[in-house]
Amino acid sequence: MLDKIKRFFDEKLLPSDRNDNSDNNARSLQFAMAALLLELSRADFDADDQERDLIMSLLRDTFALDEADLLELLELAGAASDEANDVFQFTQLVNQHYSHDDKIHLVEQLWRVAFADGRLDKYEEQFIRKLSGLLHVAHSDFIKAKLRARQTPS
Numbered sequence: 001m002l003d004k005i006k007r008f009f010d011e012k013l014l015p016s017d018r019n020d021n022s023d024n025n026a027r028s029l030q031f032a033m034a035a036l037l038l039e040l041s042r043a044d045f046d047a048d049d050q051e052r053d054l055i056m057s058l059l060r061d062t063f064a065l066d067e068a069d070l071l072e073l074l075e076l077a078g079a080a081s082d083e084a085n086d087v088f089q090f091t092q093l094v095n096q097h098y099s100h101d102d103k104i105h106l107v108e109q110l111w112r113v114a115f116a117d118g119r120l121d122k123y124e125e126q127f128i129r130k131l132s133g134l135l136h137v138a139h140s141d142f143i144k145a146k147l148r149a150r151q152t153p154s
Contacts, residue, residue, distance in 0.1 A: 087131065
């Protein structure tokens with residue numbers, strides 16, 4: 001599986017100029033964000049098409065990926081999150097490369113996914129609360145992101 005992930009990065013996500021570290025970091029963040037969004041969608045133990053559709057839309061809009069690359073990213077991020085023992089490896093990437101405002105935006109996107117099926121499960125809320133702590137997002141920003149996401153149509 002790791003070979004498949006590496007091949008995907010080499011062929012689809014990494015730039016032709018391998019020396020551009022900022023672009024490599026951006027690609028790693030795509031992977032981390034996809035994995036976190038997928039983990040959230042699994043938090044309530046109920047696979048939901050509305051949540052998956054919103055995740056695809058968020059990733060497509062955020063990273064301007066074509067459909068084939070998007071589906072492959074989701075497949076590989078899902079496999080990586082299945083194999084991961086925790087979310088620390090993903091939040092560590094976000095902490096290293098996201099600004100504070102970017103982290104708040106990510107928390108808001110997580111809330112949007114949690115609300116996508118029309119209900120907020122306690123496990124989804126617990127997962128977002130845990131991620132917010134790992135991302136060093138203040139409780140007030142956590143609540144504001146939740147309120148904005150609740151008002152945003154999916």
